[in-house]
Amino acid sequence: MLDPKSRVVMLSGASRGIGAAVCDRLLASGFLVSAGVRNPSALADRAGLFATRYDATVQGAAEDWVETTMTRFGRVEALVNVAGMLPNYTLHDADETQLDRALEINVKAPLRLIRAAMPHLKACGDGRIVNVSSLSGKRVANDDVGYAMSKFAVTALTHAARRDGWDSGVRATVVCPGFVATDMTSHVRTVPPEKMTQPEDLAVLIETVLLLPQTAVVAELLVNCRLETVI
16 A cells, blocks of 8 residues: 555545545545645645645646646645536537536546646656546436536546556546435435435545555446446
């Protein structure tokens, strides 16, 4: 296992939900966290936390965040892409605004971050990438095809990053949870929040993936709170 002490992790979506739980977990374990959020002042100042402005919809934001992190810490050893959005886009919707937004935030944003951070992840020799996708990135179980399309793309992106970084020691994992008890699932009525996967438990899994050695790599981590047929 890698030593978490003072390893620099760039984390998107740290101000809420899964990202906030991951941030708390990593800081408690001794990681140094560069949190890219729209409103850095919304994050409480804590030891090991560097909050900086990052807007996934802005061109050049990924490169700026990586550069700012390098200026602050001098290295980037891991990237965790959590930030995302839940569109409402079905197969029959002619207005593609929601689809375009989902692809911009859920797919292009992590792609740009990986591209900007990859040279530094390769340079450290044991870089790590974790992309939070969804079980909707493995199967289609509802009418929101826009969300499924974006999350399938995240899964593909992760495997592309694995191939690109492998010989330089970079390991990439896609985490695919089902229902997680956050504000994004507050509309769900089929599963009560207490029966969903909790963000804190998902954070433990993400931390574990970040610390696994080169010889014990998890390419895909499927996490579910319900019994489903094998994906």
